[in-house]
Amino acid sequence: MSTFDRLGYGTYKLADGExxxxxxxxxxxxxxxxxxxxxxxxxxxxxxxGIDRTDVDRDDLFVATKLSTDNLxxxxxxxxxxxxxxxxxxxxxxxxxxxxxxxxxxPEETLPALDDLVDDGVIDRIGLSNFRPDQLAEAxxxxxxxxxxxxVECHPLLxxxxxxxxxxxxDHWLVAYSPIARNRVADVDVLREIAATHDATPAQVSLxxxxxxxxxxxxxxxxxxxxxxxxxxxxxxxxTDDEIARIDALDRDERIVDFEEAPWN
Numbered sequence: 001m002s003t004f005d006r007l008g009y010g011t012y013k014l015a016d017g018e019x020x021x022x023x024x025x026x027x028x029x030x031x032x033x034x035x036x037x038x039x040x041x042x043x044x045x046x047x048x049x050g051i052d053r054t055d056v057d058r059d060d061l062f063v064a065t066k067l068s069t070d071n072l073x074x075x076x077x078x079x080x081x082x083x084x085x086x087x088x089x090x091x092x093x094x095x096x097x098x099x100x101x102x103x104x105x106x107p108e109e110t111l112p113a114l115d116d117l118v119d120d121g122v123i124d125r126i127g128l129s130n131f132r133p134d135q136l137a138e139a140x141x142x143x144x145x146x147x148x149x150x151x152v153e154c155h156p157l158l159x160x161x162x163x164x165x166x167x168x169x170x171d172h173w174l175v176a177y178s179p180i181a182r183n184r185v186a187d188v189d190v191l192r193e194i195a196a197t198h199d200a201t202p203a204q205v206s207l208x209x210x211x212x213x214x215x216x217x218x219x220x221x222x223x224x225x226x227x228x229x230x231x232x233x234x235x236x237x238x239x240t241d242d243e244i245a246r247i248d249a250l251d252r253d254e255r256i257v258d259f260e261e262a263p264w265n
Contacts, residue, residue: 001124002062002094004148006211007235008034009228010177010221016043019223024050026225028061030232036151036175036219037088038066038099039080044087051089063088064095064149064175066129067110069103076104077113081122097127097151101135102261107142115144127151127175132263133162140170151175154216156185156206156247157254167215178256179218180206190250194243200234203227207234209247 009027014020020043024035028051037047044065051058065088071080085093096117098110117123125148128139140147150167154160154176167174180203185191191202198205203220210218211234220231239247258265 002059003033004062004094004173004217005032005034006217007207007232008032008036008062008064008175008217008219010219011035011037011043011047012041012177012221014041014043014046014221014223016046020046021050021053023223023228025053027228028054028056030229032228032232033060034062034064034217034219036064036177038097039068039071039084040066040099044084048087048089058090062094063090064097064127065093066097066099066127066151069100069105072098072104072106072110072113074109074113077110078117078120078122081113081117085122092121093123095125095127095148096123097129097149098131100130101128101132101263107138111139111142118145125149129175130263133166135263136163136166147172149173149175149217151177151219153178153255153257154210154218155179155181156188156191156209156250157181157252158256159248159250164213164216171215173215173217176210176216176218177221179210179220181254181256184254184256188250190246194239194246197243198237198239200237201230204230204234204237205239205247207231208237208239209244211235212239212244 009032127149129151185202
């Protein structure tokens with residue numbers, strides 16, 4: 001079973017084809033060992049091709065994907081997870097998420113499917129994504145297997161304190177997507193000032209802040225090779241307690257990913 005690496009490489013909107021293949025390959029060569037995709041990104045085969053382009057063994061990588069919202073009935077979840085496994089070229093998927101608890105999501109069908117996929121060796125770990133706290137609590141209660149990760153938007157402008165505390169309390173990872181708020185963090189004075197102190201960018205400071213938190217794992221997406229390397233270098237930034245407190249004090253609650261059907265609306 002592959003080891004989970006806290007700083008992952010996100011592949012949202014990396015087009016199927018060379019952009020995704022070369023992006024994944026470069027990320028792995030840079031040092032990333034955790035790659036995140038989804039059925040809805042339509043690039044699982046390209047993620048696999050990117051892995052193949054490197055000399056890194058698949059067993060040394062942690063590959064996560066997500067069930068689309070129209071694949072959450074028991075039969076669709078169990079069937080399409082196997083298709084994703086084959087597209088990704090892995091013996092088993094390290095982590096499979098429910099992408100959103102909307103559309104065809106039904107706890108009575110979806111959650112037993114996840115349990116059975118673990119039992120059948122198709123997936124190693126169960127993940128949930130974009131769940132409200134009450135939906136998360138219900139799922140944890142219903143599942144036979146532990147929830148390994150809950151993936152939500154999280155960054156200094158949307159700090160998700162309640163869900164971060166919940167992750168610590170229930171011993172799962174909060175995987176932070178959009179961890180630099182599509183670079184809106186570059187416009188925040190506090191982050192710019194702290195970045196200047198560390199000869200870093202506000203994006204790197206945002207990642208370092210997330211990495212300073214218990215049970216938080218950011219997965220920045222970047223197509224530009226330079227940004228991929230900058231994000232990886234954020235692991236070396238040691239924020240002071242005072243700097244972390246200054247970022248903690250930002251009270252912005254700015255959601256990047258939001259739409260009418262989202263669970264919180």
